[in-house]
Amino acid sequence: MKVFITGATGYIGHKLAIYAASQGYFVHALVRNLHSKHIPVHALIVPFEGDLTDMTSIRTAMQGCDMVIHAAANANLYEKDSSVIYRVNVEGTKNVLDAALSLQVRKFVFTSSCAVFGTSYRTPMCEHDPRLIAFEDDYEISKQCAEDLVRSYCMKGLHAVIVALSKVYGPGLPVHGNFIERVFERILRTGIAFTPFNSRVQANYTFVDDVIKGHFLAAEYGACGESYILGGENVSYHTFFHTVRAVAGKHITLIPIPQTILLVWSFCHRIVYRLLGVHTNISPLLIKRFLQNRTFSSEKAIRQLGYRITPFREGLRRTFHHLQIKNYA
Amino acid sequence: MRNTPFVLITGASHGLGKSLALECAARNKNLVLVALPASGLTELTKFIRSNFDVNVVDFEMDLSIKDNCVSLFTELRRRGLPLNILINNAGIGGTHLFDEKDSEFYYRQIELNVAAPTLLCRLFLDTLCENSPSYILNVSSLAGFLPLPRKQVYGGTKSYLISFSKSLRQELIQRNIHVSVLCPGGMNTTIPITLQNKNGTWIGRMTIMNPDVVARIAIDNMLRKKEVIIPGFLNKCLLFLDHFLPAIVKDKLTSRISDKIKLDEIARMIQGIRPVN
Numbered sequence A: 001m002k003v004f005i006t007g008a009t010g011y012i013g014h015k016l017a018i019y020a021a022s023q024g025y026f027v028h029a030l031v032r033n034l035h036s037k038h039i040p041v042h043a044l045i046v047p048f049e050g051d052l053t054d055m056t057s058i059r060t061a062m063q064g065c066d067m068v069i070h071a072a073a074n075a076n077l078y079e080k081d082s083s084v085i086y087r088v089n090v091e092g093t094k095n096v097l098d099a100a101l102s103l104q105v106r107k108f109v110f111t112s113s114c115a116v117f118g119t120s121y122r123t124p125m126c127e128h129d130p131r132l133i134a135f136e137d138d139y140e141i142s143k144q145c146a147e148d149l150v151r152s153y154c155m156k157g158l159h160a161v162i163v164a165l166s167k168v169y170g171p172g173l174p175v176h177g178n179f180i181e182r183v184f185e186r187i188l189r190t191g192i193a194f195t196p197f198n199s200r201v202q203a204n205y206t207f208v209d210d211v212i213k214g215h216f217l218a219a220e221y222g223a224c225g226e227s228y229i230l231g232g233e234n235v236s237y238h239t240f241f242h243t244v245r246a247v248a249g250k251h252i253t254l255i256p257i258p259q260t261i262l263l264v265w266s267f268c269h270r271i272v273y274r275l276l277g278v279h280t281n282i283s284p285l286l287i288k289r290f291l292q293n294r295t296f297s298s299e300k301a302i303r304q305l306g307y308r309i310t311p312f313r314e315g316l317r318r319t320f321h322h323l324q325i326k327n328y329a
Numbered sequence B: 001m002r003n004t005p006f007v008l009i010t011g012a013s014h015g016l017g018k019s020l021a022l023e024c025a026a027r028n029k030n031l032v033l034v035a036l037p038a039s040g041l042t043e044l045t046k047f048i049r050s051n052f053d054v055n056v057v058d059f060e061m062d063l064s065i066k067d068n069c070v071s072l073f074t075e076l077r078r079r080g081l082p083l084n085i086l087i088n089n090a091g092i093g094g095t096h097l098f099d100e101k102d103s104e105f106y107y108r109q110i111e112l113n114v115a116a117p118t119l120l121c122r123l124f125l126d127t128l129c130e131n132s133p134s135y136i137l138n139v140s141s142l143a144g145f146l147p148l149p150r151k152q153v154y155g156g157t158k159s160y161l162i163s164f165s166k167s168l169r170q171e172l173i174q175r176n177i178h179v180s181v182l183c184p185g186g187m188n189t190t191i192p193i194t195l196q197n198k199n200g201t202w203i204g205r206m207t208i209m210n211p212d213v214v215a216r217i218a219i220d221n222m223l224r225k226k227e228v229i230i231p232g233f234l235n236k237c238l239l240f241l242d243h244f245l246p247a248i249v250k251d252k253l254t255s256r257i258s259d260k261i262k263l264d265e266i267a268r269m270i271q272g273i274r275p276v277n
Helices: A011-022 A055-062 A083-102 A138-155 A176-190 A208-221 A237-248 A259-276 A284-290 A299-305 A312-328 B015-026 B041-051 B066-079 B103-123 B125-130 B152-175 B191-198 B202-207 B211-223 B233-241 B247-254 B264-271
Strands: A002-006 A026-031 A045-049 A067-070 A107-113 A160-165 A167-169 A192-196 A202-207 A227-230 A233-236 A253-257 B006-010 B030-035 B056-060 B083-088 B134-139 B177-182
Touching: A002 A011, A011 A026, A011 A045, A011 A067, A011 A176, A011 A208, A026 A055, A045 A055, A055 A083, A067 A083, A067 A208, A083 A107, A083 A138, A107 A138, A107 A208, A138 A160, A138 B191, A160 A208, A167 A176, A167 A208, A167 A312, A176 A192, A176 A237, A176 A312, A192 A237, A202 A208, A202 A237, A202 A312, A208 A227, A208 A299, A227 A299, A233 A237, A237 A253, A237 A312, A253 A259, A259 A284, B006 B015, B006 B103, B015 B030, B015 B041, B015 B211, B030 B041, B041 B056, B056 B066, B066 B103, B083 B103, B083 B125, B103 B125, B103 B134, B103 B152, B125 B134, B125 B177, B134 B152, B134 B211, B152 B177, B177 B211, B191 B202, B202 B233
Parallel strands: A002 A026, A002 A067, A026 A045, A067 A107, A107 A160, A160 A227, A167 A202, A192 A253, B006 B030, B006 B083, B030 B056, B083 B134, B134 B177
Antiparallel strands: A202 A233
16 A cells, blocks of 8 residues: 655654554655655655645655645744745645545545644533634644645545644654654753743643554544544643653752743744844744643544553653663664 | 523624633623524534533524524523523624625625614513613624725624614613623634734734633623723724824725735635635
8 A cells, every 4th residue: 555645754744654664555755855864764665856835746746645644734833924834734735635636545634733723621622622712823724724625625525534633742853843852852951841830731742653553543444524633641731740750760850930931031032033033943822822721632533543542651751761762872 | 500690692603702602601601692503503502511610502593584583582581591691793794895795695784783683682671671780782893983995884784783882871771781882803703814814914913803802801891881892902092093094094004905925815715615714
């Protein structure tokens, strides 16, 4: 079986390609630059140079594939020209969908994000719960638009399934999407963890290996046009950092930072970026997002796909084990 | 919870209506929610029931049809649900030239934006009186004050609501019913509208508010018995300046077109597949 994967030089896409190849799939990986050091290497993986905005390159790379996993996206909240995000995430998705429809691909999996569900209140959010807050940042709007497009292609006869990922952590490429690993690395190196003052805020953290398997479960068992949350455990910052401290195997000092200082700090990053063009990963929107309750339930995926969650402590233990080996090497 | 009076909110499944419903639920108010069939009302009702300690009754119906307004009233009376807040939020918006829509569209817009709130105020008057102190909140718009191109009929219907509410307020104050009118500016309600808002001029973008913020301001001020509620400092300034500024400056401020970001295409692409948010 041949599978076409986009975003193969990204955190999730890279792991998807390697996993698919290890399962015996022939992988056609769409990459923007054939010389990228992040291209997954395996005997069954063939990289194809192309771009989501270039229909011909997509069609060439997708030729002969039975399955498509569209994992590529621009998640850069700092993009100066926000239309780039829409061009990649919405128009790019449309191009991949068009190609998949005309090449009669059997299964289509679209990698989306729990960002489209927004914040949660008392109970963890499910796929059909109403969104509580307005859509604000371009990334979540673009992902919602792309999801709508995917659903509209189901009407045209494409068997497409959507998977929504929460905050993904675990060993992987040192790229934008894998920022939690960098946070862990810094904590290990310095022995200091800055935690938000309001440590009761909860979020959902999902171990990367679960998400990767979840994509293939969705392809196999997912219902057409349906969305499945591939999440992990809902954990408060208090539990998060205390688990980090317990698992790290060394003394970690936790320093609580008031919310206002975090926001001021993120605004400073923004100003530095605006004035000097120095790229950072911190933005006020991102900080705001991290200070809101965002809990999710993967119940539907567990029930309908057989999706399994690695407990947070266990996932963290494996991540730290990987980091220790990496640093030792 | 059972015996405390209910809040009736029309157009509750999306945008501001949804935020008003969530805001009232967070204030422990029992809810009667009305919205169009298959607009997501069932999901919202389910969510509120499992997350808040309030009673929620939902009705899926089109209030631009007169008989539906009447049957909503009779059904609530039959169930004996006391009502002390009526929020007329349902409305048909739209930004388009007058000849871009047919007469049928405008007729329905007038029925939903003008006839339905009038009818509901009249039908529920006795119920509100019995459960006083009571409140009526009619959702108008800044467009009700500022005649804007592409908002002809919409602006007209919203002007009616301002005038109607101010007048009704004077009549009902002796019966301990307080009428307020909410006049928000642009809001990030649906995705196509949010994209349009992002496409606006800098000053235009600065006036855009999120519906959850507007809902909080609206309920706070309604309970404070304020007559006209204009959320947002900039919107208040704009309305104040409207009396003094020359037309050319006003055109600049109200213009929603800028060359900076071209999101129109995206908005168009999803328009067909996303009729509601």
